[in-house]
Amino acid sequence: MDIQQKLMILADSAKYDVSCASSGTFRQGRANTLGNATYSGICHSFAADGRCISLLKILMTNICIYDCRYCINRRSNDIRRTLFTPAEIADLTIGFYRRNYIEGLFLSSGIVKSPNDTMELFIHTLKLLRHRYRFNGYIHVKIIPGASAELVHQIGFLADRLSVNIELPSRQSLAKLAPDKTKESIIVPMRQMAGEIEMYKMEKKKYRHSPNFSPSGQSTQMIIAATPESDYDILRLSEHLYRKMNLKRVYYSAYVAVNHDALLPANPRPQLIREHRLYQADWLLRFYGYQSHEIVSESHPQLSENYDPKVNWALHHLDFFPIEIHSADYEDLLRVPGIGMRSAQKIVFHRRAANLSRQDLRRLGIVYKRAQHFITINGRFEGGQSSLLHSLLSERKIERARQLHFDFNDAPSAVQPSITGEL
Amino acid sequence: MAIYSYDGTFMGLMSLIGFLEDKQINPVAICDKNDLVTDLFEEQEDIKTDEKRARELIGRIVDHICEPAFDRIVYGFLSQINGFEMAIFNYLHLGLTAGENVERLAGDRRVAPLRRLSLRVGREVHRLKGFVRFAQLADGVYYAQIRPDHDVLPLLAPHFVQRFADQHWVLHDLNRSRAAMYDTHQCEIVILAAADSLCFAENESHFRDSWRRYFQTIAIAERKNRRLQQQFMPRRYWPYLTEMAERVR
Numbered sequence: 145m146d147i148q149q150k151l152m153i154l155a156d157s158a159k160y161d162v163s164c165a166s167s168g169t170f171r172q173g174r175a176n177t178l179g180n181a182t183y184s185g186i187c188h189s190f191a192a193d194g195r196c197i198s199l200l201k202i203l204m205t206n207i208c209i210y211d212c213r214y215c216i217n218r219r220s221n222d223i224r225r226t227l228f229t230p231a232e233i234a235d236l237t238i239g240f241y242r243r244n245y246i247e248g249l250f251l252s253s254g255i256v257k258s259p260n261d262t263m264e265l266f267i268h269t270l271k272l273l274r275h276r277y278r279f280n281g282y283i284h285v286k287i288i289p290g291a292s293a294e295l296v297h298q299i300g301f302l303a304d305r306l307s308v309n310i311e312l313p314s315r316q317s318l319a320k321l322a323p324d325k326t327k328e329s330i331i332v333p334m335r336q337m338a339g340e341i342e343m344y345k346m347e348k349k350k351y352r353h354s355p356n357f358s359p360s361g362q363s364t365q366m367i368i369a370a371t372p373e374s375d376y377d378i379l380r381l382s383e384h385l386y387r388k389m390n391l392k393r394v395y396y397s398a399y400v401a402v403n404h405d406a407l408l409p410a411n412p413r414p415q416l417i418r419e420h421r422l423y424q425a426d427w428l429l430r431f432y433g434y435q436s437h438e439i440v441s442e443s444h445p446q447l448s449e450n451y452d453p454k455v456n457w458a459l460h461h462l463d464f465f466p467i468e469i470h471s472a473d474y475e476d477l478l479r480v481p482g483i484g485m486r487s488a489q490k491i492v493f494h495r496r497a498a499n500l501s502r503q504d505l506r507r508l509g510i511v512y513k514r515a516q517h518f519i520t521i522n523g524r525f526e527g528g529q530s531s532l533l534h535s536l537l538s539e540r541k542i543e544r545a546r547q548l549h550f551d552f553n554d555a556p557s558a559v560q561p562s563i564t565g566e567l
Numbered sequence: 568m569a570i571y572s573y574d575g576t577f578m579g580l581m582s583l584i585g586f587l588e589d590k591q592i593n594p595v596a597i598c599d600k601n602d603l604v605t606d607l608f609e610e611q612e613d614i615k616t617d618e619k620r621a622r623e624l625i626g627r628i629v630d631h632i633c634e635p636a637f638d639r640i641v642y643g644f645l646s647q648i649n650g651f652e653m654a655i656f657n658y659l660h661l662g663l664t665a666g667e668n669v670e671r672l673a674g675d676r677r678v679a680p681l682r683r684l685s686l687r688v689g690r691e692v693h694r695l696k697g698f699v700r701f702a703q704l705a706d707g708v709y710y711a712q713i714r715p716d717h718d719v720l721p722l723l724a725p726h727f728v729q730r731f732a733d734q735h736w737v738l739h740d741l742n743r744s745r746a747a748m749y750d751t752h753q754c755e756i757v758i759l760a761a762a763d764s765l766c767f768a769e770n771e772s773h774f775r776d777s778w779r780r781y782f783q784t785i786a787i788a789e790r791k792n793r794r795l796q797q798q799f800m801p802r803r804y805w806p807y808l809t810e811m812a813e814r815v816r
Contacts, residue, residue: 147773147777148773148776148777148780151777151780151781151784152780152781152784155781155784155785156784158785159784159785159786159787160787172729173728173729173730173731173732174732175732175733175751176732176733177732177733178730178731178732178733178734179730179731180729180730182696182726184693186693186696186697187697187799188697188698189697189698189782189800189808189810190795190796190799190800191782191785191786191787191796192783192786192791192792192793192796193786193787193788193790193791193792193795193796194790194792194793194794194795194796194798194799195786195787195790196799197782197785198697200781201785236777239770239773239774239777240774240777240778242701242703242709242731242734243700243701243702243703243709243774243778243809244697244699244700244701244711244727244730245700245778245809247697278733400787400789400790413789414789414790416790490673493671494671494672494673494674496671497668497671497672498671498672498674498675500674501674503674504673504674507673507674507679508673508674
């Protein structure tokens with residue numbers, strides 16, 4: 145079998161892994177070496193499904209001793225099997241990288257012989273790339289569940305990011321669908337990596353030349369909608385992973401029916417909207433200061449399909465709004481639908497030098513159409529009129545907004561302005 | 568009040584704006600003297616490039632405004648979009664009195680136009696960092712063609728100098744017939760006309776075909792979304808993307 149056929153088989157088997165991030169590491173290029181890493185990451189292309197291609201995402205092999213129900217490479221499937229040698233992978237990676245096709249390598253694998261044997265193959269490949277080819281670009285490598293602590297430790301110095309897939313959101317589902325993997329075989333390396341990443345980061349602060357251990361952190365992935373867990377279960381797990389394990393990313397992958405199996409749902413289309421809502425909620429957990437119980441609860445365990453979780457929260461907490469754009473804390477600005485992280489930062493930055501108008505907000509990239517219902521500008525409230533939201537805003541709310549009116553000209557005459565010149 | 572012209576170079580524009588600031592003149596328009604058309608109603612004056620005056624102004628920008636302001640001006644200059652000179656002049660005119668606060672006045676009409684231009688250039692540079700495709704020629708040099716909207720070579724070249732420190736490469740802007748050339752020691756931008764035909768290295772087709780096959784394989788058929796693809800990767804880049812171009816150039 146020639147390289148190109150192998151590539152097609154092993155890329156085809158790797159495509160269900162979601163991660164393509166190449167961000168989080170900054171490494172300067174040096175004379176006589178190839179490659180660097182940029183902090184923001186770079187997308188090199190976009191596949192027909194609209195997903196970014198940033199890394200050469202391939203399996204070492206699709207031969208596997210495990211029989212996970214949801215996986216296309218499970219032992220019991222009758223598919224063509226093949227295996228890359230470390231040299232072949234290194235050669236392709238370098239060839240692609242030099243042509244600026246990719247930002248680096250994402251290496252995963254089926255399990256040959258044993259988890260440790262597979263990990264040894266990874267280490268061999270990475271050493272070849274880092275030492276022989278002096279490759280300085282981005283490398284993300286999967287940790288095989290059940291791999292020994294020593295091998296996890298070794299590979300951390302060769303890669304930019306490590307990840308071990310949690311696969312399914314609960315122990316029961318894992319036992320049912322991935323009988324060869326135990327929760328411990330996943331959690332143990334995850335905890336070890338969390339510890340080592342933290343430790344070497346501290347070292348680095350003290351000693352400039354101490355080695356980097358997976359400098360871009362660790363991530364994981366779970367399959368959505370193959371098992372009965374609710375969004376509440378999923379988000380609580382994610383929150384735990386972010387807060388306790390210090391994960392950089394949790395990826396969600398809407399289940400795509402690749403196998404016919406009695407234990408799996410036979411839904412013809414992947415649940416993309418649910419996946420999308422989970423990502424939105426995930427962002428709220430990581431960047432917007434929300435707790436999972438604010439987004440979903442035991443009594444409302446599913447995310448709304450119609451509203452994004454942030455709007456949903458806002459509509460249920462109307463007494464929190466409107467907030468004044470010129471004085472609200474950054475954390476409160478983040479809660480306004482239509483104001484994202486960047487916009488909130490810009491508001492805080494720009495309001496120090498100038499009084500912001502509605503036009504200014506628009507220019508800064510705020511979605512004013514949405515935000516207007518939740519903010520006041522210099523005490524003036526412009527939302528709520530002739531829109532659906534008007535009915536959602538309580539009378540008391542509107543009254544308060546009117547009272548804060550600075551522009552007395554078109555303030556309803558019935559309302560006595562409560563703000564006087566003394567202010 | 569008059570129309571002022573300069574020689575089209577960045578230093579030329581800096582000299583001109585330095586001159587206007589010194590003399591406290593508000594110009595009607597600023598333009599490249601090569602594009603100047605005789606105007607019957609306005610006075611015209613050409614200002615010669617004065618390296619010393621230009622450097623003085625740049626020093627003032629960095630010291631009295633801030634370094635990001637200087638970057639913004641450079642990006643605005645490289646946009647080469649009609650009216651960029653006045654956008655830079657207005658921004659600087661305010662900046663030299665307002666100091667670093669000028670960066671906090673995104674909504675101001677003297678600031679907003681330059682911001683818009685520089686953001687456009689910044690976006691194109693970032694996109695091209697991903698979308699440039701090199702092909703190895705028979706003599707071992709990696710060669711890439713682009714047709715950017717803006718004059719991004721000076722911003723793009725340092726990225727590839729970092730990245731491909733150990734290889735010879737040429738990045739060719741076909742729209743402007745200029746190229747950044749790097750020989751593992753030095754990078755320079757030279758005038759270069761498009762070649763009639765290129766002679767590729769022996770294994771070039773292997774990598775090119777491998778990449779195309781990889782590109783086709785990696786998409787998940789059940790999630791096909793061509794619109795999303797095109798939104799992230801606009802059509803105008805396709806002719807120079809190995810994986811999207813119909814045939815080999």
